[in-house]
Amino acid sequence: METEKTTGLESHTQAQTAEKWRKYLLPVGLLLLFLLNILIFMEKFGFNFVNRYYKGILILTFINIILAVSLNLINGITGLFSIGHAGFMAVGAYVSALLSINMGEWGFLPPQIQSIIEFPLVLILGGLAAAFAGLLIGVPTLRLRGDYLAIATLGFGEIIRVVALNLGITRGARGIPGIPNHTNFWWAQFFAVITVVIIWNIVRSNHGRAMAAIREDEMAAEAMGVNITYYKVLSFTIGAFFAGLAGGLFAHYLSYIAPRSFDVLKTIEILLMVVLGGLGSITGSVIAAVVLTALPEVLRFLQAYRMVIYAGTLVLLMIFRPQGLFGRAEVDLTVFQALKSRAAEKTKSQPGERGGNGDSA
Amino acid sequence: MSQLLQQLVNGLSLGSIYALIALGYTMVYGIIRLINFAHGDIYMVGAFVGYFALRGGLPLPFAFFLAMIIPALFGLVIEFFAYRPLRNAPRIAALITAIGVSLFLENLGILVLSPDPRPFPQVLPDKSIISYGDVNVSLTQFLMIVITLALMVLLTLFVHYTKTGKAMRAVSQDREAAQLMGININRIISVTFVIGSALAGAAGVLVGLYIPRIEPLMGVMYGLKAFVAAVIGGIGIIPGAMLGGVLMGLAETLVTGFLASTWRDAIAFGLLILILLIKPSGIFGTSSRTKV
Amino acid sequence: MVTVTLLKVEDLSISFGGLRAVSGFNLDLKPGELVGLIGPNGAGKTTVFNILTGFYQPQEGRIFFDGTEITGLGCHKINRLGIGRTFQNIRLFNELTVLENVKIAYQYAGRYSWGDAIFRTRVFHRHEKEITDWALSRLDIFNLAGKADEIAKNLPYGEQRRLEIARALAGRPRLLLLDEPAAGMNPQETVELLELIRWLRQEFSLTILLIEHDMSLVMKLCERILVLDYGMTIAEGSPEKIRNNPRVIEAYLGEEVS
Structure with missing residues (x-):
């Protein structure tokens, strides 16, 4: 009892020091993102501060943020151990790529307008297809527990890959070339921000609490009236939707996809981001996605050792800091809440409905 | 008809590999409830130990022995440091x-051994020792099946008739009770990893002789499928892993033979x-209930 | 005499792999009753709870709650009809805060859609406030409001027990099943618990079924007691009758029944 008390105190002071820098995390992050936006926007005026190569890394970072945050919803928030995320990414990538390639002119809209709507529409359709795959897979498998679920999702991920390898329309192992490269910095950033905000808001609602309850204790959750099947399936489907969205962005960035882009290793790469950031922490997933996308580029001279280092990190992380960098902590939003309440005081008739959720990279 | 019989022979040979690997998964799961994903890679280690031993001119039985010992050490070390x-x-x-x-x-493996596949030294003469019409059982296939059977018999005897084996079963049934009975849990878990890894190592050499190509990622798919085999038979149950492995081998060769290898x-x-949907506890499994 | 029954259990039986855990269990609970379920370890008490709350499906027998049959219904549905419970070994949502623990149990009452949650609409804010206020009021009853933001697992044992009851009450149950609420409490805490349970019954017009090992607590608290042994009801009646029942004394051989 006595020792428990002291550890409780210790973790409390730790939390307090963490509190300090968490306060600055979001403002600093948003400021950096804003500066980055200005730098890239300057292109319109002929200043190329950020070259193609770095922009590519930024785009991949945004895609990885979507993947990590959506997997975190499944694995970290709801506590379902899914290792089939690359499969959903593949569904989204293939569906959106095939739609883009085969979509002619609609006719009922002027081509200029179509070209604006088409890309986001195709991405969302890809996401919906992935969500549907998630639903199909989720309904039968989600009654499995822990390890069994892990292996079943892994199996489904592999089946999706094998199907892509065998269908005529996906061109088997040769893959699909010539996908229009619509994905630019702006689109990638837009969808990454949308994803983070949506998942953040879900987690901080009764729906998110129900998911967290399932993670904590399935049986108690049921006894408290939580429909665990419903929330498991939805968590899985929503996660799959965003994975599919990321897959679409990925396909339209590289212009080429093949089944091997979506194998188990891809899933594990995403899993590493989630685990490094902290299972259950959206902030952690975002930061880990940034770090793990940028780091290999910075450490190019270590290229050959990259995967060995990744794997070693994963093991050491689990042994020495299983909660990841952030545990379940998130960025501190009080700064914004303070702003909001100040604004609310000024214009009392119009209290801000939104606010306090402008979280992003 | 003879094609079907031939496929059955091939399936049985492949299935014995899956069964050997599946045993390690099932034993480890039975004792510490962990899917030891690294088990497939232990099997890869076995294949490469066999490769280097044979390339170094060691006779097959000795290479085989080494290919069981060194993976066993890997298993021991991994369990100690990581799990x-x-x-x-x-x-x-x-x-x-x-x-x-x-x-x-x-x-x-990729870093040290290069990712390229290597041809496994073919030390066995390529001849069939049983021929019945068009159906042939090659010497390698024969050895695979016989060695697998022998190892399984040994394992069964070990688990049922030695003190350590009985302790293993006790730990897998109730770890705490076993501990109270004075069983050294850590030692039993180590022994489990050693035995499982040695069996996987043996499978590595056998596969090298059969498929004749080995590479650092060979354990991924074999490992996953062997795990599936263990689940099919009923995870934690030794005869289940054997049956599951054989079923898996048969199913695969039949699909390859009659459909297309890309669907395998x-x-x-x-x-x-x-199986997870119909009977998640596997063929030999009994359904268990979560205690409240 | 016609009395309304809140819970009616008829001939409930369940066996696990040949072992008959509960056999021919009958129970009638009238609104407002406080009934104890006792018996030696392994007598099947918790199994009865698990059947009543839908975790196990009985092989025989039927259960009616407030006139509707609930046999075979899913756990969460049974809970929403008005049966709340606690667990023998505390099962809180350990890593969540005290407040969140309670909010989860009440949240289905304050329904807002996914769209409301994602776009943070007015409806969302209104319902969230309602849920939070309700949860805080429940915590207040149990003297836990001051600890609303603490992580549940960091609470001392006695408070964890209280939080579990608070959580069970948050769903506005009419029937409360308490599984060994006094387990691990010191005598002082047990006395307080006894007062609390009595008060709760009054305040929320609850019907309570309780499993307990602390005989003095059961005898003081319950109006009626059922004794289970080997899955069968071996005695039923007032504390006085139970105390002197030879079969009960035999079942508890060596254990104190007073």
Whole structure:
């Protein structure tokens, strides 16, 4: 009892020091993102501060943020151990790529307008297809527990890959070339921000609490009236939707996809981001996605050792800091809440409905 | 008809490999409830030990022996350094660690051994020792089946008639009770990893002789499918792993023979999902209930 | 005499792999009753709870709650009809805060859609406030409001027990099943618990079924007691009758029944 008390105190002071820098995390992050936006926007005026190569890394970072945050919803928030995320990414990538390639002119809209709507529409359709795959897979498998679920999702991920390898329309192992490269910095950033905000808001609602309850204790959750099947399936489907969205962005960035882009290793790469950031922490997933996308580029001279280092990190992380960098902590939003309440005081008739959720990279 | 028979022979040979690997999965799962994802890579280590031993001119039996000993050491070390610290951690942490160890071994293999496939030294004469019409059983196939059977008999005897074997069964049934009875849990878990890894190592050499190509990532698919085999038979149950392995081998060769080899991997996982939906505890499993 | 029954259990039986855990269990609970379920370890008490709350499906027998049959219904549905419970070994949502623990149990009452949650609409804010206020009021009853933001697992044992009851009450149950609420409490805490349970019954017009090992607590608290042994009801009646029942004394051989 006595020792428990002291550890409780210790973790409390730790939390307090963490509190300090968490306060600055979001403002600093948003400021950096804003500066980055200005730098890239300057292109319109002929200043190329950020070259193609770095922009590519930024785009991949945004895609990885979507993947990590959506997997975190499944694995970290709801506590379902899914290792089939690359499969959903593949569904989204293939569906959106095939739609883009085969979509002619609609006719009922002027081509200029179509070209604006088409890309986001195709991405969302890809996401919906992935969500549907998630639903199909989720309904039968989600009654499995822990390890069994892990292996079943892994199996489904592999089946999706094998199907892509065998269908005529996906061109088997040769893959699909010539996908229009619509994905630019702006689109990638837009969808990454949308994803983070949506998942953040879900987690901080009764729906998110129900998911967290399932993670904590399935049986108690049921006894408290939580429909665990419903929330498991939805968590899985929503996660799959965003994975599919990321897959679409990925396909339209590289212009080429093949089944091997979506194998188990891809899933594990995403899993590493989630685990490094902290299972259950959206902030952690975002930061880990940034770090793990940028780091290999910075450490190019270590290229050959990259995967060995990744794997070693994963093991050491689990042994020495299983909660990841952030545990379940998130960025501190009080700064914004303070702003909001100040604004609310000024214009009392119009209290801000939104606010306090402008979280992003 | 003879084509079917030939496929059955091939399936049985392949199935014996799956069964050998599946045994390690099932024993480890039975004792510490962990899917040891690194087990498939232990099998890869066995294949490469066999490769270097035979290339170095050692006779097959000795190479075989080495290919069981060295993976066994790997298993021992992995358990001690990676899994033991997490014995009381959440299951998900242990599972992620297992994935990490697996990735580590694979990529270390790529780094040290190069990712390219290598031809496995063919030390056995390529002849069939049983021929019945068009159906042939090659010497390699014969050896695979016989050695697998022999190892399984030994394992069964060990588990049922030695003190350590009985202790293993006790630990898998109730770890705490076993501990109270004075069983040294850590030692039993180590022994389990050693035996499982040695069996996987043996499978590595046999596969090298059969498929004749080995590479650092060879353990990924074989490992996953062997795990599936263990689940099909009923995870934690030794005869279940044997049966599951054989079924898996048969299903795969039949699909390859009569459909297309590119669908092979889907069949394995299709079977997995089927069994999980119909009888998650596996063919030999008894349904268990979560205690409240 | 016609009395309304809140819970009616008829001939409930369940066996696990040949072992008959509960056999021919009958129970009638009238609104407002406080009934104890006792018996030696392994007598099947918790199994009865698990059947009543839908975790196990009985092989025989039927259960009616407030006139509707609930046999075979899913756990969460049974809970929403008005049966709340606690667990023998505390099962809180350990890593969540005290407040969140309670909010989860009440949240289905304050329904807002996914769209409301994602777009943070007015409806969302209104319902969230309602849920929070309600949860805080429940915590207040149990003297836990001051600890609303603490992580549940960091609470001392006695407070964890209280939080579990608070959580069970948050779903506005009419029937409360308490599984060994006094387990691990010191005598002082047990006395307080006894007062609390009595008060709760009054305040929320609850019907309570309780499993307990602390005989003095059961005898003081319950109006009626059922004794289970080997899955069968061996005695039923007032505390006085139970105390002197030879079969009960035999079942508890060596254990104190007073």
